Every structure is written in structure tokens, then in C-alpha cells.
Amino acid sequence: MSQITARLPEEMINELDRAANALHRSRADVIRQAIEAYLEDFNDLTLAIERLRDPADETVDWQEARRALLDQD
Incomplete structure (x- = not known):
């Protein structure tokens, strides 16, 4: 596994710490x-x-798809 270093704003670090704590x-x-x-x-x-x-690539007409989906029970 490799290691990466990044500089992050202090507020982002605070949010990261809050998320990490909440998720344990x-x-x-x-x-x-x-x-x-x-x-x-x-x-x-x-x-x-x-x-x-x-x-x-094959396409589907939106109106046809909508009718097919809405007409099904």
C-alpha cells in the first residue's frame, strides 16, 4: 500500500475529524x-x-419509456 500526503484547509480537517468521530x-x-x-x-x-x-449505442425515447413504466401495474 502506498502513502499520499495532501495539504487540506483547517476547516476541512475539522469536518474530517467530526466525520471520523461520528463513524468511529x-x-x-x-x-x-x-x-x-x-x-x-x-x-x-x-x-x-x-x-x-x-x-x-442504442437509445430509448423518453416518452416511450415513461409510457411503458407508467402503464404497468
Whole structure:
């Protein structure tokens, strides 16, 4: 495992400490979880953008999807 050093504003450190205390976790655990969540979101967003830009990717008309969903019981 590698180590990273970052400079953070004092207020962010205070918020980090409050979160760590509330979760009964260390600063490192909270930071690690935050980075994991960010990277998952980043990867999801990157994939979504790639699909939006792909002219061969199948699209669904919003009105058709809405009717299909609302007409089901």
C-alpha cells in the first residue's frame, strides 16, 4: 500500500475529524472511503459520457419509456 500526503484547509480537517468521530473510524479510513466513492462515481460518469458520445449505442425515447413504466401495474 502506498502513502499520499495532501495539504487540506483547517476547516476541512475539522469536518474530517467530526466525520471520523461520528463513524468511529480513523481519518485515513474516512479519506479512503471518500476516495473510493469518488472514483466509483468518476468511473460511472466516464462510462455514461462514452455511451452518450457513441453513435452506435442504442437509445430509448423518453416518452416511450415513461409510457411503458407508467402503464404497468
